[in-house]
Amino acid sequence: MGTASKALSLLNYFTRAAPKIGLSDLARHSGYNKATVHRLLSELAQHGFVEQIGSGREYRLGPAFLRLAALRENAVPMRELATQTLTELSNTTGETAHMSLLNGDVLSSFSYTYSSAHGTMVMMEDAEVLDLHATSSGLAVLAHSSAQFIDNILSAPLIKRTPETETDPDVIRAMLPDIRATGIATSIGGYEQDVHSYAVPVFDANSACIGAVAVATPVARMTDPLGEQIKSELTTRTATLTRLLGGFPPDTFPTFLQANPPQTGG
Amino acid sequence: MGTASKALSLLNYFTRAAPKIGLSDLARHSGYNKATVHRLLSELAQHGFVEQIGSGREYRLGPAFLRLAALRENAVPMRELATQTLTELSNTTGETAHMSLLNGDVLSSFSYTYSSAHGTMVMMEDAEVLDLHATSSGLAVLAHSSAQFIDNILSAPLIKRTPETETDPDVIRAMLPDIRATGIATSIGGYEQDVHSYAVPVFDANSACIGAVAVATPVARMTDPLGEQIKSELTTRTATLTRLLGGFPPDTFPTFLQANPPQTGG
DNA sequence: TGTATCGGTTCATTATCTGAACCATCGGTT
DNA sequence: AACCGATGGTTCAGATAATGAACCGATACA
Numbered sequence: 001m002g003t004a005s006k007a008l009s010l011l012n013y014f015t016r017a018a019p020k021i022g023l024s025d026l027a028r029h030s031g032y033n034k035a036t037v038h039r040l041l042s043e044l045a046q047h048g049f050v051e052q053i054g055s056g057r058e059y060r061l062g063p064a065f066l067r068l069a070a071l072r073e074n075a076v077p078m079r080e081l082a083t084q085t086l087t088e089l090s091n092t093t094g095e096t097a098h099m100s101l102l103n104g105d106v107l108s109s110f111s112y113t114y115s116s117a118h119g120t121m122v123m124m125e126d127a128e129v130l131d132l133h134a135t136s137s138g139l140a141v142l143a144h145s146s147a148q149f150i151d152n153i154l155s156a157p158l159i160k161r162t163p164e165t166e167t168d169p170d171v172i173r174a175m176l177p178d179i180r181a182t183g184i185a186t187s188i189g190g191y192e193q194d195v196h197s198y199a200v201p202v203f204d205a206n207s208a209c210i211g212a213v214a215v216a217t218p219v220a221r222m223t224d225p226l227g228e229q230i231k232s233e234l235t236t237r238t239a240t241l242t243r244l245l246g247g248f249p250p251d252t253f254p255t256f257l258q259a260n261p262p263q264t265g266g
Numbered sequence: 267m268g269t270a271s272k273a274l275s276l277l278n279y280f281t282r283a284a285p286k287i288g289l290s291d292l293a294r295h296s297g298y299n300k301a302t303v304h305r306l307l308s309e310l311a312q313h314g315f316v317e318q319i320g321s322g323r324e325y326r327l328g329p330a331f332l333r334l335a336a337l338r339e340n341a342v343p344m345r346e347l348a349t350q351t352l353t354e355l356s357n358t359t360g361e362t363a364h365m366s367l368l369n370g371d372v373l374s375s376f377s378y379t380y381s382s383a384h385g386t387m388v389m390m391e392d393a394e395v396l397d398l399h400a401t402s403s404g405l406a407v408l409a410h411s412s413a414q415f416i417d418n419i420l421s422a423p424l425i426k427r428t429p430e431t432e433t434d435p436d437v438i439r440a441m442l443p444d445i446r447a448t449g450i451a452t453s454i455g456g457y458e459q460d461v462h463s464y465a466v467p468v469f470d471a472n473s474a475c476i477g478a479v480a481v482a483t484p485v486a487r488m489t490d491p492l493g494e495q496i497k498s499e500l501t502t503r504t505a506t507l508t509r510l511l512g513g514f515p516p517d518t519f520p521t522f523l524q525a526n527p528p529q530t531g532g
Numbered sequence: 533t534g535t536a537t538c539g540g541t542t543c544a545t546t547a548t549c550t551g552a553a554c555c556a557t558c559g560g561t562t
Numbered sequence: 563a564a565c566c567g568a569t570g571g572t573t574c575a576g577a578t579a580a581t582g583a584a585c586c587g588a589t590a591c592a
Contacts, residue, residue, distance in 0.1 A: 003549065003579075004273035004309040011313075011334060019341035023570055033551045038571065043270040047277075048369035053471065057570085061338040063476070064369040066345070066376060068277060069335030070393035072327040075285035079332070103314035103330040110332060127336035205319060210329070269548075269580065289539055299582045304540060323539085 006032060007040040011049065011061070012106055016125060020058040078245060079111055085213070085241040086113040093215050093230050096122040099202070100130050100137045101211040105153060107131075107138055110211065122195050122216040133158045133172050134165045136187035136199035137212035142172075143179035144201045144209035144250070150176070164189040183254040184231055185212075189219060196222040198230050200238045207250035213238040272298060273306040277315065277327070278372055282391060286324040344511060345377055351479065351507040352379040359481050359496050362388040365468070366396050366403045367477040371419060373397075373404055376477065388461050388482040399424045399438050400431045402453035402465035403478035408438075409445035410467045410475035410516070416442070430455040449520040450497055451478075455485060462488040464496050466504045473516040479504040 001009075013021055013029050023041065027034040041059055044050045048064035073079055082099045089097035094117030101110045112124040132138035132153050142150055154169040166172055179185045185199045199214035215230045242249060279287055279295050289307065293300040307325055310316045314330035339345055348365045355363035360383030367376045378390040398404035398419050408416055420435040432438055445451045451465045465480035481496045508515060 002305065002309045003269040004306055005312060007270035007273070008309070008313040008315065014334075014337055014341075016337060016340055019337065024568080034570085035551060035572075036549075039268065039549080040270055043268045043274070046271060046370055047274040048367075048372075049274065051470075060341050061334055062369070063338065063342075063344070063367045063376075065331050065335040065338045066367065067369050067372075067374045067393045068280075068327055069331040071280060071282060071285065072329065072331045074282055074392060075280075075326050076329075078329070101314075101329045101332065103328070103333055104312055106314075106333075108333045110329075126340065127333045204317075272580095290537080300539085301541075301582060302580075305580080 003040075006030075006036070007044055010037065010040055010044065012104075014061050015129065016127060020053060020060045022058045026059070076245075081241060081244050082111045083113065085237050085244075086111055089113070089213070089215055089233055089237055090115040092233050093226075094118060095215050095217045095221075095230065096124065097213065097215050098124050098137075099211060099213045100135075100141075102141055102209070105132075105149070107135075107141055107211070118221070120218055122192075122197075122218065131159060131161060131191060133167065134161050134187070135191045135214075136185045136197040136216075137214045139172075139175065139179055139185035139187065140199040140201045140212040140214075141209050143176040143185060144203070144253070161191050162189055162193045164193070166190060180252065181254065183235060194219050198227070198234055200234050201249075201253075202238060202242050202245070203247040203249050203253070205246050205248065207248050210247070213241065269306075272296075272302070273310055274370075276303065276306055276310065278370075280327050281395060282393060286319060286326045288324045292325070342511075347507060347510050348377045349379065351503050351510075352377055355379070355479070355481055355499055355503055356381040358499050359492075360384060361481050361483045361487075361496065362390065363479065363481050364390050364403075365477060365479045366407075368407055368475070371398075371415070373401075373407055373477070384487070386484055388458075388463075388484065397425060397427060397457060399433065400427050400453070401457045401480075402451045402463040402482075403480045405438075405441065405445055405451035405453065406465040406467045406478040406480075407475050409442040409451060410469070410519070427457050428455055428459045430459070432456060446518065447520065449501060460485050464493070464500055466500050467515075467519075468504060468508050468511070469513040469515050469519070471512050471514065473514050476513070479507065 027037040048062040051062040086097040090113040094115045098112035107130045109128040158167040197216035199212045293303040314328040317328040352363040356379040360381045364378035373396045375394045424433040463482035465478045
């Protein structure tokens with residue numbers, strides 16, 4: 001692995017739950033030598049990607065991301081388009097809609113909208129990391145990723161979030177062809193107990209899967225008719241979003257689901 | 267320079283004006299070998315920090331920044347506090363207020379608010395890079411930075427943004443003691459013609475200068491009374507903001523400007 | 533057809549990164 | 563006060579990964 005990758009991978013250990021991390025902790029988690037981590041952190045700090053809190057204390061993410069995120073959003077106004085689609089989805093289904101994006105091999109929530117139709121709703125958090133094996137969004141992404149990526153993810157230890165979480169790589173692998181064929185991934189209580197969700201993939205201009213859009217309901221509220229409605233709204237609106245973002249579903253993606261049938265030629 | 271720094275420094279070439287950059291361009295601008303740039307970009311791409319647009323085409327900033335910016339904002343809710351201060355500033359002065367943050371050696375606009383008091387206002391852009399030598403914010407930051415940092419900035423070529431832009435390092439250096447003594451930096455038409463601005467520095471918990479808050483008016487509107495009012499509002503409110511952000515002005519910073527006089531002991 | 537780009541790749545050379553062992557410091561315990 | 567087990571940070575010989583000139587294939591243009 002390249003040195004730059006090592007530096008960048010350190011950033012993945014900062015989460016909502018662990019916004020500040022000490023040098024030794026980071027060395028332990030990453031498996032790198034303390035001296036290495038220190039040097040990488042120094043370089044990251046030089047560019048504002050991390051910063052130290054007290055004098056000689058823990059590290060946290062730096063202000064550079066605010067600038068770069070603004071530039072990214074200016075170049076690719078994803079959030080705006082996504083929020084629009086999600087709002088439509090949560091309005092028409094009366095449930096929570098969210099979009100997640102793949103950053104390297106980390107899938108994290110990007111945007112979400114709630115409906116005011118019910119007293120209980122599935123709640124989301126910004127930048128929450130979604131397990132690829134334990135969420136409908138994760139499965140949707142996995143199903144449309146390269147064999148190498150799938151191997152990479154499934155060969156790592158799979159966390160058992162709930163009693164319902166499937167952690168057998170072979171079982172998960174066996175689920176993917178069906179997800180590919182239908183274009184829809186499902187999760188019932190695999191990530192959070194009492195949450196039932198459907199997800200469909202989002203693709204970029206190279207037809208690579210970059211994330212997913214999902215609609216989640218409390219398990220008790222998910223009936224067959226609601227499920228059908230959600231799947232229908234989800235597939236058509238997400239197909240539109242993919243196109244708005246400049247992306248194209250791959251040839252293998254079930255086209256009967258798309259909002260507009262593909263043009264022959266052009 | 268470390269390899270990680272080289273990778274990170276590539277990100278600085280992406281701007282609002284140049285959101286997409288090709289491999290050869292990036293190699294030229296950075297001065298690194300094309301093979302090196304390619305390898306670094308590949309590593310950045312692996313982690314979602316850059317992405318390629320078509321098949322084998324230009325690069326742009328990746329989606330990882332959205333996630334990391336959300337985490338940063340969650341850990342350090344700067345934007346919220348800054349926006350509040352800026353809103354007060356633009357309301358009481360009737361002019362444009364903005365805050366900039368230092369990322370490594372790049373100062374960029376972070377947040378800004380307008381007033382509706384006049385028909386013409388100084389306009390700002392998100393993530394706009396502000397020249398350290400040619401803006402009041404930049405001078406405020408420079409004046410409270412280390413000698414090494416100042417040397418580093420002033421030894422590089424200084425862009426002449428307008429006919430009024432001061433580009434002589436020695437002249438700029440001679441301005442700094444006065445800025446340090448008064449706590450306020452001024453720029454009249456040095457960055458954008460017809461813009462007069464005052465800026466004061468913001469400090470972190472280590473008393474390092476992390477950015478600046480400024481109020482900018484059209485040159486024609488800046489009278490002595492307005493200037494005095496702006497400087498007064500700017501210093502007191504920014505001192506409060508620094509404290510809210512968990513920072514402390516250094517001992518050398520003129521304390522008579524601060525909102526609350528420092529406590530002896532504690 | 534010829535030229536000048538482009539993005540991307542190769543591989544011997546070499547510069548950079550690595551990591552065990554080392555400080556100095558801090559907080560808690562005895 | 564002495565000890566312990568942490569912490570963040572530093573050193574330097576040896577291991578490893580970064581480097582860059584030259585290369586390739588593709589594309590665009592005249």
